Amino acid sequence: xxxxxxxxxxxxxxxxxxxxxxxxxxxxxxxxxxxxxxxxxxxxxxxxxxxxxxxxxxxxxxxxxxxxxxxxxxxxxxxxxxxxxxxxxxxxxxxxxxxxxxxxxxxxxxxxxxxxxxxxxxxxxxxxxxxxxxxxxxxxxxxxxxxxxxxxxxxxxxxxxxxxxxxxxxxxxxxxxxxxxxxxxxxxxxxxxxxxxxxxxxxxxxxxxxxxxxxxxxxxxxxxxxxxxxxxxxxxxxxxxxxxxxxxxxxxxxxxxxxx
Amino acid sequence: xxxxxxxxxxxxxxxxxxxxxxxxxxxxxxxxxxxxxxxxxxxxxxxxxxxxxxxxxxxxxxxxxxxxxxxxxxxxxxxxxxxxxxxxxxxxxxxxxxxxxxxxxxxxxxxxxxxxxxxxxxxxxxxxxxxxxxxxxxxxxxxxxxxxxxxxxxxxxxxxxxxxxxxxxxxxxxxxxxxxxxxxxxxxxxxxxxxxxxxxxxxxxxxxxxxxxxxxxxxxxxxxxxxxxxxxxxxxxxxxxxxxxxxxxxxxx
Amino acid sequence: xxxxxxxxxxxxxxxxxxxxxxxxxxxxxxxxxxxxxxxxxxxxxxxxxxxxxxxxxxxxxxxxxxxxxxxxxxxxxxxxxxxxxxxxxxxxxxxxxxxxxxxxxxxxxx
Numbered sequence: 001x002x003x004x005x006x007x008x009x010x011x012x013x014x015x016x017x018x019x020x021x022x023x024x025x026x027x028x029x030x031x032x033x034x035x036x037x038x039x040x041x042x043x044x045x046x047x048x049x050x051x052x053x054x055x056x057x058x059x060x061x062x063x064x065x066x067x068x069x070x071x072x073x074x075x076x077x078x079x080x081x082x083x084x085x086x087x088x089x090x091x092x093x094x095x096x097x098x099x100x101x102x103x104x105x106x107x108x109x110x111x112x113x114x115x116x117x118x119x120x121x122x123x124x125x126x127x128x129x130x131x132x133x134x135x136x137x138x139x140x141x142x143x144x145x146x147x148x149x150x151x152x153x154x155x156x157x158x159x160x161x162x163x164x165x166x167x168x169x170x171x172x173x174x175x176x177x178x179x180x181x182x183x184x185x186x187x188x189x190x191x192x193x194x195x196x197x198x199x200x201x202x203x204x205x206x207x208x209x210x211x212x213x214x215x216x217x218x219x220x221x222x223x224x225x226x227x228x229x230x231x232x233x234x235x236x237x238x239x240x241x242x243x244x245x246x247x248x249x250x251x252x253x254x255x256x257x258x259x260x
Numbered sequence: 261x262x263x264x265x266x267x268x269x270x271x272x273x274x275x276x277x278x279x280x281x282x283x284x285x286x287x288x289x290x291x292x293x294x295x296x297x298x299x300x301x302x303x304x305x306x307x308x309x310x311x312x313x314x315x316x317x318x319x320x321x322x323x324x325x326x327x328x329x330x331x332x333x334x335x336x337x338x339x340x341x342x343x344x345x346x347x348x349x350x351x352x353x354x355x356x357x358x359x360x361x362x363x364x365x366x367x368x369x370x371x372x373x374x375x376x377x378x379x380x381x382x383x384x385x386x387x388x389x390x391x392x393x394x395x396x397x398x399x400x401x402x403x404x405x406x407x408x409x410x411x412x413x414x415x416x417x418x419x420x421x422x423x424x425x426x427x428x429x430x431x432x433x434x435x436x437x438x439x440x441x442x443x444x445x446x447x448x449x450x451x452x453x454x455x456x457x458x459x460x461x462x463x464x465x466x467x468x469x470x471x472x473x474x475x476x477x478x479x480x481x482x483x484x485x486x487x488x489x490x491x492x493x494x495x496x497x498x499x500x501x502x503x504x505x506x507x508x509x510x511x512x513x
Numbered sequence: 514x515x516x517x518x519x520x521x522x523x524x525x526x527x528x529x530x531x532x533x534x535x536x537x538x539x540x541x542x543x544x545x546x547x548x549x550x551x552x553x554x555x556x557x558x559x560x561x562x563x564x565x566x567x568x569x570x571x572x573x574x575x576x577x578x579x580x581x582x583x584x585x586x587x588x589x590x591x592x593x594x595x596x597x598x599x600x601x602x603x604x605x606x607x608x609x610x611x612x613x614x615x616x617x618x619x620x621x622x623x
Binding site: 039040041042044137138139144 | 518519521522523525526527528531567571
């Protein structure tokens with residue numbers, strides 16, 4: 001009986017956590033569309049967040065994109081040539097690499113860097129009672145702390161993922177010339193024919209959803225920290241697991257929508 | 261360079277790059293092109309579908325956007341043609357609904373004179389229907405009927421041949437058949453020939469003693485004559501029997 | 514810059530304008546040097562001043578100081594508190610100090 005009880009308790013706890021997160025997400029989205037949210041203080045925080053998430057890592061991001069992206073494109077092209085599937089390289093490049101791998105790799109990069117930092121920051125602020133101080137001074141936590149980070153997540157992920165895709169396609173020019181002996185005109189024609197506007201739009205929306213949840217979930221977990229310092233690693237690890245679960249769920253859902 | 265400047269630069273540059281890429285893609289896909297609508301008509305809507313391609317010289321130049329019925333019961337087919345393909349649609353262009361055996365159906369535009377006036381938007385052109393499969397059925401059906409008839413005839417003939425073969429077998433090999441009769445005849449001949457041997461022996465005897473055997477010789481001669489006559493008749497009868505199936509029996513005198 | 518945040522958030526003031534007000538107030542207290550320092554690197558007296566300034570940044574502020582010894586444990590003379598309050602008296606309406614009854618004599622004549 002106790003095993004069943006434990007299973008039931010766990011399921012209820014998970015379901016409750018899931019619904020709480022969704023409700024919180026709705027609350028945040030509602031606040032996002034209110035004009036009064038965008039005060040001077042909030043804009044300053046948002047600016048700083050975008051700077052630390054996207055601009056500061058740009059050089060590293062370029063290097064990783066070019067190296068990883070080029071290698072990926074090169075290997076895929078080589079494989080297609082060996083299998084005699086050169087006719088499909090446009091579809092593979094656009095359908096798989098640009099619309100699937102590019103957002104996924106970007107989200108992993110941002111999650112490992114920014115989500116972990118946000119999670120820890122929130123937990124430490126909670127432990128140090130900084131959250132309480134802000135509340136005493138009637139500074140809305142959602143407006144000042146949460147929304148800038150979430151908006152930053154959305155903007156950064158969409159822009160960085162697009163940048164990654166652009167760099168991939170550019171390195172594709174080089175590899176298509178080396179491996180297939182293809183000129184730029186032929187390459188761009190193939191890409192244009194394979195590119196589907198709806199797929200690209202879905203990919204951008206997916207990036208925005210990724211960005212939303214990889215910032216929302218760490219914030220929620222960080223705010224669950226208690227007054228003890230020992231609660232910090234617990235909420236951080238829980239938050240990161242939650243983030244990776246959300247990434248997988250969103251990825252699966254986007255693949256399902258592609259089927260239809 | 262202040263932090264605000266860097267962030268602003270990053271957002272602006274990346275957004276512009278993304279928007280340019282999307283705009284370029286959209287324009288190449290014909291998203292922003294002017295699209296013109298023409299109306300075609302047909303007695304039947306069978307075979308037409310929304311989104312069906314309109315093809316000129318094997319290239320897709322447009323597609324069917326809408327199908328509707330007018331008051332007279334004619335099917336009106338609206339096709340959308342982008343600006344850049346308008347030059348292929350002329351006033352004297354013909355439109356054919358082509359339904360191949362293999363592949364999707366399409367509307368094929370044929371324009372003999374590319375210098376003629378463009379097709380007016382209000383003109384309702386007729387669509388001819390060419391069905392590979394229906395035409396094929398029309399051609400093949402009579403052939404199939406013929407083949408069926410031939411097969412039936414062959415069957416009848418083969419039945420007749422079977423019956424004839426049975427009869428022939430019976431006539432040749434049956435109890436009263438030709439071959440047993442021939443056997444009988446041959447046996448008779450052998451008997452006669454044996455008699456002839458005997459007769460020849462007698463002749464030899466007679467020839468040794470010619471003075472006394474004149475009567476015997478005459479008798480002998482008439483015997484020989486009778487035997488030879490009988491053999492003649494047998495041979496004639498045999499000839500007749502072999503050549504005539506209808507009188508297989510005869511009696512040897 | 515936590516002090517400027519109050520003005521920035523409540524009155525939607527641009528950052529540089531809010532910073533100027535804070536820097537002016539710090540200058541009055543002779544603490545301009547601590548403008549960009551973080552909390553752990555401040556002394557107790559400096560921290561007290563920063564907390565006081567943050568409180569007075571609220572419009573029509575009514576300041577309540579709860580047991581000053583909690584903030585400045587090694588406080589010798591309470592005159593420091595009164596002098597600090599006097600230097601920025603135009604920033605707030607009133608100030609109330611709450612402490613234990615047996616600490617009353619330390620405050621002397623107010």
